[in-house]
Amino acid sequence: MNERLSDYLLGELEGTDRERFEAELARDPALAAEAERLRPVVTRLESLDRSAWELPEAPALPPITPREPAAAPERERRPAWWRRALVVRPLAAATLAVVLLALGVGAGLLLGGDGGDDGAAGGRVVALDPVEPLGGAASGTATISAKDGRATVNVRGLPPSAKGDFYELWLLNTPDDLVSLGSFRVPASGDADVTVPLPANPDAFAALDVSVEPPDGNPAHSSRSVLRAPLAPA
Amino acid sequence: MAAVPAVRSPSPAERRLADGLGRRDEAALGDLHALCGRTVMGFLVRTLGNRATAEDVFQQVFLEAWQRGPTYDPGRASPLTWIMAIARSRAIDQLRKRVPEPRDPAGSLALLEGEGRGDAVVDELIERWRFAHLLGQLPEQEADVLRRRFYAGATQTEIADSTGMPLGTVKMRMVQGLGRLRDMLDAEERGA
DSSP states (O other), X not given: OOTHHHHHXXXXXXXXXXXXXXXXXXXXXXXXXXXXXXXXXXXXHHTSOGGGGSOOOOOOOOOOOOOOOOOOOOGGGSOOTTTOOOOSSOHHHHHHHHHHHHTTOOSSSEEOSSOOOOOOTTOEEEEEEEOTTTOTTOEEEXXXXXXTTEEEEEEESOOOOOTTOEEEEEEXXXXXXXXXXXXXXXXXXXXXXXXXXXXXXXXXXXXXXXXXEOSSSOOSOOSOEEEEXXXXXX | OOXXXXXXXXXXXXXXXXXXXXXXXHHHHHHHHHHHHHHHHHHHHHHHXXXXXXXXXXXXXXXHHHHHGGGOOTTTOOHHHHHHHHHHHHHHHHHHHSOOOOOOTTTSOOGGGOHHHHHHHHXXXXXXXXXXXXXXXXXXXXXXXXXXXXXXXXXXXXXXXXXXXXHHHHHHHHHHHHHHHHHHHHHHHXXX
8 A cells, every 4th residue: 555645635745745646646547546536535524514423322213013003993883972972082173173174264173284383392203004995005103292282293195185085183092982183184295294282191092093084074083094003102 | 218227236234124124023123223323313413403303303214214114125225325315305394394493503404595405405414424324334443543534633643643553554544444435435326
């Protein structure tokens, strides 16, 4: 190895030493080629962010082991909402959402797919996996911040909302024990980012569920889930 | 003419990682985390300018890697290139949905001022962090002389004085380290 190569690349050769080395480079194509090969590396090292020299510790991986999925709600077995025993679901809010949707207002609970809100920094992140047969190649994540009382859900690859249909987010234990979190529509891109308030403690539920709902005025779960994430206790 | 997809020759370790991700083997995700986690986190902290937000996005990135694992093809991209592409997308998503607020201009990117330029800045950062990742793969002796020269700003003579290494050894390790970095860069860029 030519020791002066590093001196030259690092700018530590001056005056006649540098001239002599450059003459050597002119006579030795292999040495010149090696200098040219290494020069861009020196340039990149010189411009490297100082923080890149001290990479931070990586946070732990999020929990990914799937738990037993919560039972899918079966719409036909559900009692009408006005006859149901006491459940956690805020019936009035859900009913109001449907009314708003029917009126085409939708600005309250209906969340546009392109206008996401700020993420819930510091929350727990869970993966939303597709539920067959409707989930297809869809995926998503939800950041659940019990402290802030909200969840931010990012979904990708969902079929765009058909006319009148909408997607609904749920905290779910069983078909009779579930809470609606809000509704949203998915644009042509198939992607949507929504933030919804959490009216109940998410740790008390087995899953976060996304269903597709028809505009039939029925506030019950349609039994047509597309995405679901198991909710392990934080 | 249609672009021909880049084809690279993955290492046996990369093939094992891809096989594990394809089987949804949790250990494979752990390997990916061990290999690239610090680089991804460094990039996200620098890009988003906030550690808590970076941690949220970090988790989204690895969850997405878990979900998309079966589609990962090591013949098309190294694990680093693949996970950094996911990190890039999620970082840009996060920056675009962020509500503008007063912030330390040195602490985060003013990407909202121009989205096109913002993407370019993120791409530049991706390149820097990919390079930083390669630096972390160097043998310690070579990484040490490079760090002393390019991070601490010492000359080769000063490195020899402070470490007790012969000056010739410092120079040899410097050139070896630069050469190895160049080889790794070439290998990465063939598959990028």
